[in-house]
Amino acid sequence: MRDLVIRARGGDRDAFSELAARSIGRLTAVARMILRDEYAAQDAVQEAFIQAWRSLPGLRDADKFEAWMRRLLVRACFSSYRRSKRVETLEIRLTPVDEPATGGHERDLDIHDQIERGLAKLPKDLRAVVVLVYYLDLPLADAAQAMGVPLGTVKSRLSRATQALRAAIDADNRVPSRTGEGVAS
């Protein structure tokens, strides 16, 4: 990886393509989780890679390429969000209650459905910190660096995300029934 970064930094497009091939899957997964929109996620990943390619000569420490890419990706996700934030408020996915129950795993499935719905409702900045900390398993300091915000901000966002997730799940538990699946428009 380090050799590839050094070669790409020197302008080797093949080396950069190899770097992209190695990391595009994971970065796309992160963008999908943050943006929850396939097209926007692909755009954000592409934007992050182009930004990385252009600015790669400025990366002094080749070992920090991955952290640097994550930061560029998060920035690209937020940029994408700014362009579509009005639309986002309308994307409300409902999950059917009449899905067949699955025996002993029912409760586990319930909690995962609830987490999924809770994540969908989180604002992007809160969801991003959840993804960075719990999916990428980044320490808070690294998450702060990836988001370009102070450590304290990441801590408060994680705390707020937790509160919001719990509140969403609690609210979910209070809803007696649901009526089908669909995306409100």
Added chain:
Amino acid sequence: MNDRFAAQVRQHLLNTADERPADGQLAAVVARVAATTQRLPLVARLTWMPGRIGPFPALTVRYGLVAAALLVAALVAVLVGGGTATRSTVFEGTWLSIDPLDGSHQTLVIGGGNTPTVHFEDDLATGGACDDDVSKVYTAEGTGEIAGNLLRATFPEGGGCISRRVPMVGFFYRYRSDSDVLLDHDGVTWSRAGRPVVEASADLSLLPTGDPRFSSTIHGISIQYPASWETAPASQPWTEGLIDFGSASADVIFDPARGGGLYVAFASQPYGDLSADEWRARGIEPLCPGGGGGGAYGEWGVGGAEAFLIRCPSTEQAVFILTERRGYLLRLVVDDEEPGLSDTYNWDWLRPMLETVELRPEEAFDGLGPALPSEPVASGALPAEPMASAALPAEPFASEPVATEPVLSEPGKAELPSAEPVASLPLPTPPSEAEALPAEPVATEPPLASSP
């Protein structure tokens, strides 16, 4: 987050992660890289380059930044000190906020008088406007126009960092006398310099808040709503069309478990050339197409104003509220395919909610200057002919469906206007008194520059 809950969240993310790139995604990246040149190493290594990791490269740069920061602090201190003593309007002075999206610090310096100078600054722009620039300090110079407690700001040359300027439209700031803060077009709170800056706001509607109240920044209305419901604020004035769940011009309060199946939408507009009764009569038509008023019909008072209740198949309950110069429409829409839902969410449910309504027609917002194109343009190259975002109908409340701008829901896709007949509504009144703002509609899509 306790360990168990954290583990559940982690496991959920790992289980649901989709790490497969889309078909052609890598090829597209490679193709764009092939067509893109890298920055020069010297330029790319500058300290404030996006995402650069490492210490400052030179001592002189550090001292330079410290000196610049001290100079700015001194200027701010002078402005704040002077503004407090000789403030000519409530807006005058320096205001600070935190961008809820990226945590950057934003500054607004407003001069004196009713058409003050306005300086906007964001210390770390993360939007696309400054992607090509070394410095990420986004600035814009403009002027304000004050009407009542509303200041609308126009930035004729847009804003940006170094290499390019992008248009800035839809910027307004509403003064809240109860808390001495400004609330802007994005719902961000601005505090006076020298006072604690309000924590970056985000959508906290999921958090239990007891007895929440929604205050519209567009329509001049405030209402309490169920704690478990959520809100989707309007982003533009209501100039045409029937308000519904997807209307950008409607404030919507909805049940998150049902989304568009159970919601209250509301909006307001000036009567234009119509009388209040004419405005109401023409508003009923698109609500109850072909069926007249239908159902219950009555009148009483809401928020101290005369109000009329309408009920017909498209709408569980609709209420027209008539103030002196402005009409409000509030719709309760209930999914009639869910059995029993309308038995719960009916007039008996809505009426207590209506009793919490506070009307502030003088705070309603009917539009800013002409919309500018949302694509970034070069500095000083804004078009002489501003684009109107939508043509307003010549006939208020025309009964024929009117084509409206489709709302983009995702790249390349658009939601078509509702199949329901769409009313075209009266032209806003000419500027007068508290509603003394130009009547043109604002841009539907906020430009990139609106949140640097």
